[in-house]
Amino acid sequence: MTAIILYIEDNPQNMRLVRKMLGTGGYDIIEASTGREGIQAAKSERPNLIFVDINLPDIDGMEVTQQIKADSTLKNIPIIALTANAMYGDRERFLDGGCDGYLAKPISRRELLATVEKFLDPNANGDG
Numbered sequence: 001m002t003a004i005i006l007y008i009e010d011n012p013q014n015m016r017l018v019r020k021m022l023g024t025g026g027y028d029i030i031e032a033s034t035g036r037e038g039i040q041a042a043k044s045e046r047p048n049l050i051f052v053d054i055n056l057p058d059i060d061g062m063e064v065t066q067q068i069k070a071d072s073t074l075k076n077i078p079i080i081a082l083t084a085n086a087m088y089g090d091r092e093r094f095l096d097g098g099c100d101g102y103l104a105k106p107i108s109r110r111e112l113l114a115t116v117e118k119f120l121d122p123n124a125n126g127d128g
């Protein structure tokens, strides 16, 4: 079974780029362009991993993360923040906010795929 990755991102160029990078890794990508749409997609699609942009048009990526982590049926899904806000202290802020990982833009394909492999549960595709 192919792992499903949800990417919550309002910038079409970033979406296209990441979709292309993940596509070469053989993953199924679900796209959401707002925070609320992303939370809905997490509930309905039960992805194996979530990438979330921080600056979104409605609620921000930290709020998205907090809402997903507050849902007992979703809280085990790893959430990785993808952000251009690569400032001192951001990494700690995002990890304290509930994200499982953090990648600063611009995203490198190698780094992205390494992160996916690190966070995908090898047992997730078994009998579940």
Ligand code: MN
Pocket: 009, 010, 011, 053, 054, 055, 056
């Ligand atoms: Mn954005």
